[in-house]
Amino acid sequence: MMMSSNKFFTTFLLLSLSMFVLSHISNGQGPHHHDQQQKNPVAGHGRDHHQDDEGKGRGHDDHDDHKGNGKPKDDDHPPPHVKGCPQLETIARNITWTRVAADPTLAPKLLRLHFHDCFVRGCDASILLDSTASNSAEKDAIPNQTVAGYEVVDEIKARLEVVCPSSVSCADIVALAARDAVSFQFKRPMWPVSIGRKDGRVSSSSEASSNLPSPFSNFTTLLQEFKNKGLDLQDLVALSGAHTIGVGHCGLISDRLFNFTGVGDTDPSIARAYASLLRAKCSNLGANNVDPAIEMDPGSGSSFDTHYYTALRQNQGLFESDAALLTDQRSARMSRAFETNRELFFVAFGQSMVKMGAIGGVGAGEIRRNCHVIN
Ligand SMILES: *[C@@H]1O[C@H](CO)[C@@H](O)[C@H](O)[C@H]1NC(C)=O
Ligand SMILES: *[C@@H]1O[C@H](CO)[C@@H](O)[C@H](O)[C@H]1NC(C)=O
Ligand SMILES: *[C@@H]1O[C@H](CO)[C@@H](O)[C@H](O)[C@H]1NC(C)=O
Numbered sequence: 001m002m003m004s005s006n007k008f009f010t011t012f013l014l015l016s017l018s019m020f021v022l023s024h025i026s027n028g029q030g031p032h033h034h035d036q037q038q039k040n041p042v043a044g045h046g047r048d049h050h051q052d053d054e055g056k057g058r059g060h061d062d063h064d065d066h067k068g069n070g071k072p073k074d075d076d077h078p079p080p081h082v083k084g085c086p087q088l089e090t091i092a093r094n095i096t097w098t099r100v101a102a103d104p105t106l107a108p109k110l111l112r113l114h115f116h117d118c119f120v121r122g123c124d125a126s127i128l129l130d131s132t133a134s135n136s137a138e139k140d141a142i143p144n145q146t147v148a149g150y151e152v153v154d155e156i157k158a159r160l161e162v163v164c165p166s167s168v169s170c171a172d173i174v175a176l177a178a179r180d181a182v183s184f185q186f187k188r189p190m191w192p193v194s195i196g197r198k199d200g201r202v203s204s205s206s207e208a209s210s211n212l213p214s215p216f217s218n219f220t221t222l223l224q225e226f227k228n229k230g231l232d233l234q235d236l237v238a239l240s241g242a243h244t245i246g247v248g249h250c251g252l253i254s255d256r257l258f259n260f261t262g263v264g265d266t267d268p269s270i271a272r273a274y275a276s277l278l279r280a281k282c283s284n285l286g287a288n289n290v291d292p293a294i295e296m297d298p299g300s301g302s303s304f305d306t307h308y309y310t311a312l313r314q315n316q317g318l319f320e321s322d323a324a325l326l327t328d329q330r331s332a333r334m335s336r337a338f339e340t341n342r343e344l345f346f347v348a349f350g351q352s353m354v355k356m357g358a359i360g361g362v363g364a365g366e367i368r369r370n371c372h373v374i375n
């Protein structure tokens with residue numbers, strides 16, 4: 001069993017959310033603010049994080065407290081007790097927030113690091129292992145271009161090895177850093193992170209290539225890839241919302257822009273004006289190894305918010321895998337629900353991050369001393 005380590009969403013709130021989202025979707029109503037989550041304290045048993053004080057994720061949906069200047073709201077709570085290393089959460093948060101404050105582009109990178117880690121062999125820090133003479137590691141797989149943030153994980157690990165040696169896995173650090181990176185903007189933890197993962201001893205670039213959802217995938221393929229990991233349609237739509245922050249690169253959309261069906265055409269599903277803008281931005285792709293970066297959430301790429309879903313609805317999804325969410329009625333409706341209810345999106349995103357962070361369970365490995373190499 002993983003141990004709990006957080007204070008925010010009650011388990012039953014998380015569990016009732018699926019029902020909440022689905023009921024909104026299926027009765028075709030536009031969701032709006034209200035408090036109809038069932039408060040059933042029994043529903044949460046059997047999950048690997050226990051329930052804590054409820055309601056902390058709620059009650060802010062009319063504010064735009066992005067940009068990270070909100071007041072810390074939770075310092076009245078002592079840090080949760082993490083067996084073996086009570087300072088874990090404080091240390092991880094402090095270092096992550098310090099680094100993200102200095103370089104906001106780290107937030108999407110740390111989120112992506114966790115995502116990539118979990119989709120290959122479960123969340124076991126296999127993404128952190130360096131290649132060796134005889135093994136090409138996940139890190140060096142093709143989709144690795146924008147994975148980064150390793151140095152933040154290394155810094156947290158180095159500090160933890162001083163304070164509580166060999167008690168916290170690199171996989172747990174990756175999960176915490178992703179959560180804290182997103183949470184920095186809000187100055188409160190946006191979802192609970194279970195602790196107790198083990199670090200794996202295997203990392204393979206070919207596995208990374210075959211397990212990671214591709215930006216070129218259609219809806220059917222994406223949903224299947226998520227299902228293969230125990231995730232569902234709601235997780236697909238919510239986690240795609242991670243693209244509310246960060247950038248993608250022209251290299252991954254050049255076919256969409258310049259040669260969609262092999263006759264020099266543009267993907268007709270992209271809004272025309274946006275397609276022109278993208279073609280202009282990507283026109284120098286390849287010259288001098290340039291691969292320009294483009295916000296995945298146009299105009300709002302550094303704020304964690306629901307604007308990604310607005311962009312989608314306006315046919316401004318950057319990747320085919322973004323635009324694909326509009327090609328299925330259920331995911332299109334869910335995406336619309338998230339667009340119009342920020343709180344719903346935040347809670348759903350947190351819930352899906354918890355599920356994603358549990359892919360592969362605690363695993364069967366070790367606690368690495370150095371995140372780059374097996375012990
Ligand atoms: C947070 O980190 C900074 C520098 O990284 C350090 O000076 C400070 O003592 C840390 N605070 C806590 C509470 O750990
Ligand atoms: C993957 O990352 C490594 C190390 O940063 C880099 O050398 C390599 O070129 C990257 N692969 C691709 C396909 O971008
Ligand atoms: C989705 O992509 C897969 C793999 O490329 C393909 O086999 C399938 O026919 C596509 N489905 C649709 C509905 O286009």
Ligand SMILES: *[C@@H]1O[C@H](CO)[C@@H](O)[C@H](O)[C@H]1NC(C)=O
Pocket residue numbers: 259261262263264
């Ligand atoms: C466009 O795609 C076709 C078919 O894949 C290919 O033959 C052609 O070389 C491509 N054109 C460019 C400019 O890349």
